[in-house]
Amino acid sequence: MFQTAELGQKVPREDFDRLASKIRLDLLSLQQELRNADFPVIVVFAGVDGAGKGETVNLINEWMDPRWILTCAYGDPSDEENERPLFWRYWRDLPPKGHIGLFLSCWYSQPVLDHVHEVSTPDVFYRQLDHIMAFEKMLADDGALILKFWMHLGKKAQKQRLKTLEADPLQSWRVTKADWRNYRLYDRFIDVAEQTLSRTGTGPAPWTIVEGEDPPYRSLAVLSALADGIRRHLAARAAMHATVEDPPPQPWQNEQPRPMTVLDKLDMTLALEKMDYVQKLREARAELALMVQRARESGVSTVLVFEGWDAAGKGGTIRRLTAGLDARSWRVLPFAAPTDEERSHHYLWRFWRNLQRAGRLMIFDRSWYGRVLVERVEGYARPEEWMRAYAEINDFEEELVDHGMVLVKFWMHITKDEQLRRFEERKDTPYKTWKLTDEDWRNREKWDEYQIAVNDMVERTSTRHAPWVLVEANDKNYARVKVIRTVCEKLEQRLGKVLVRR
Amino acid sequence: MFQTAELGQKVPREDFDRLASKIRLDLLSLQQELRNADFPVIVVFAGVDGAGKGETVNLINEWMDPRWILTCAYGDPSDEENERPLFWRYWRDLPPKGHIGLFLSCWYSQPVLDHVHEVSTPDVFYRQLDHIMAFEKMLADDGALILKFWMHLGKKAQKQRLKTLEADPLQSWRVTKADWRNYRLYDRFIDVAEQTLSRTGTGPAPWTIVEGEDPPYRSLAVLSALADGIRRHLAARAAMHATVEDPPPQPWQNEQPRPMTVLDKLDMTLALEKMDYVQKLREARAELALMVQRARESGVSTVLVFEGWDAAGKGGTIRRLTAGLDARSWRVLPFAAPTDEERSHHYLWRFWRNLQRAGRLMIFDRSWYGRVLVERVEGYARPEEWMRAYAEINDFEEELVDHGMVLVKFWMHITKDEQLRRFEERKDTPYKTWKLTDEDWRNREKWDEYQIAVNDMVERTSTRHAPWVLVEANDKNYARVKVIRTVCEKLEQRLGKVLVRR
16 A cells, blocks of 8 residues: 555655745635635644654644644543543544644544554454544535545655654654654554555545655645645535525425324323322432432433423423532533534534533533434525434444443423413413513424424434433423433443432 | 621521512523623632532522523542643633523632641732632623622531431432531631631622521522622613713824834844844754753643734744644644634633643734733723723733743834835735735724834733743844744743753
8 A cells, every 4th residue: 555655756856946835825825715615624644653744734834824723633631531532632623614623643543553552453443443434524524624644654764764853953852762662563553554544545534645755745745735635625615505406395295294203102191290299209309319429429421412392391300300419510501503613613513512521410401403403494404414414413422422421312292282381371471481482483383394303313313322212291290200210210220229218 | 707697597488488489580580681691690609518508509500590500610620720720710611691600619619728727828828819809800890790609607507407418318428528527627717718708808799698507598698699689780781881982082182292112112123144044043943842842841831922013923933933843732822803702701711711731832823912902992992991901911921920831922013114015015925915904004004002002011011920022023034033032041941951962
């Protein structure tokens, strides 16, 4: 795979100078155009030590305007990073639309090195690469331009390069003991690199292999590929936006009878008498307090997702759930319209950024499922966007669960009649009127479309590791107890049963 | 001070129920009004263990809508928190405008406990309280409503309370060994509390002492004070916005001759010949690379602030400065218009949130000085706002320096003629035209006003721990070398001299 990068390619100084000024001009004007574009540029640098990754990153910063470039490099994770899933540290550094992110020793680094040093088995290694591909695909699907450069050096060239660097007093700090240790594993490293590149080089985020021996050559190779990539992507995105709209639906498409959904199968008469409710709620809350306390001590985080119809009782249930818990242990994370910072990132970014530290109970009041509910029904997301969201969401949730989090998702269900009754009640109750907006009435008109969206959502995202819990919520008492008891059970499954003294 | 909170005040259950429903309604409607207000509400809970701080916070979350309430409680700082100044963890949790933040075991906690346990001397303790007051004053000046509740229990009542909690299987987890340890220091704790309250209770963030023995009484006391505070503050802010505008300046005020400023005293003929420049730049950069490397290893962070005229060469200087440095060690942080999230916080929030981890070189390309430069000159900040900003900025910088950061501030100065020359050059150089905007020409018209603002800025914020470096930048070569050499010197002062092998 790397023979083509050991050809001894060189660019004479005068050619470099002549070309460089042209490419530089080009990059600067592309960067200006990019600032108004609707996508970020993500550039990954990996490869052989000494092949000029750092120097190339510096050159990009020197040639372009560093104000719209984010250079990110990674060492050992901090404790705050360790308390979240692996990719959290990369999500928090992703460049917003219009910006360029340069990533060094990033998501490829640890998987490759672990495999080189035989810390990880091939199984684990391939699983890690799968994760990387899912991550890159998700960003690319969202419009990101991803360019990956593998900076290569032959074995002899690497040795020579490390020695030259060491001999230069201004550069010697660049060479560490780890570099020499890695050098001794050169052949194995190249094997693993080949596997990595062939597995992750297809699709929307291809690798460019660059011969790293001659600085002028490698600089021109990377910078011209960067310019080329940005130019093509700008053109492709412009063309995409110019394509024709979806045809409007035919009348008969809207007149089809609504298919039966999982929601139709719920027993909506389930209810709890007041006396029974008070007793059961008290018991469930006491148990929950103990479980949450124990989860906090064990560093086990819990993610609760609440979705449901307007007026289905999400807020009231959340308040009953949190009452009596140690305020240090939980946080309600409400999601309405995204902020402008959030809009300039992938739609999952705002959920990643809100992941709390280890041991916390995170309560998402509305969530990433907005993508396949409101954004689908209201047309804020295009069909291809919300359709691929199921897989993206499953990936995301798998990362949470793999990290050891307990994840429970509730759909709070009420019947259409019950919703009407509650809307009317809100209208007439002074301290509830603010809850009822015109939007609620508009959403109600789209009940059937939402019901189909919910059915699809449950079908495609109720996975073994993250099942949906459908809550019959016509009776608030029943719903509240069911939710709290379910959370207790899930925590028990993870942490073991707690005996509540009564 | 606390006798009035040991009276055995009680509210009978039936009175509580009657009043509670009224207050609750009131709070809910106030919370709705608050959502559109231009200030956040910051509620601090402190006091005797067992006096109901946690329960009261829970009750507020139960009675109001938790979606616009942020409950924050603090334990030991994480390593990411330890790598920033003390108040960073509080800044990152501050509620945006329209929201309520409930703070438990927050900025009062450690200073009080350290003093109770005689870990800190009175000197240190008072210094910490001064910091707290500056912090609260800054937020209050920005419009925040700050309410502080001291929840009190007499000595006997505390003992009784801890025993009762321990006996209740559902509550016993609330009582820790630390609580009993603290109980044995009750008298000393009360002494320190008195000092704390009397010192920090004046001005814009007063304390309310609440007798904590009877839950109905203390709940009503806190919640009615909360409602009252929000109502008054909403009215006060509305009245403030309705007050008359500043009178327009008289013509003669604008016709005054411009007073002489520190900038007039600079020797703008300073320059470096090309050959000399290349040599000196090379040396300075080599030294900087070593110093930055050493700072990284020692965990010493460096903050460089770049301010200056349009076209003064900030960008070019920053690029020369960073070229050749390890990309993992530095980050350019450019600041233009704030995002909507940033606009919903205090103006310093966006600088706090951008503080990087220990050992990094942070390069602020424009900074918090925007408050006293562009915001002052363009009238984005009212006179009382930019005038108090000098003190706020000095406090902020003192926190950075106290934390061990190296802070250097550069004003890049060019003459008005030189700026014109550079504007013309930008107009004529294809890859520089984008740099020149209409705004640059508009700013140029206000040269004199800016010059006065710069003079005031230097006068009021060039402190011993954070002096301004005025850079004569008519000659780019001279300016670049001066900046890089200055950074080297400041790092040497901190880290000791490095011998560069030549």
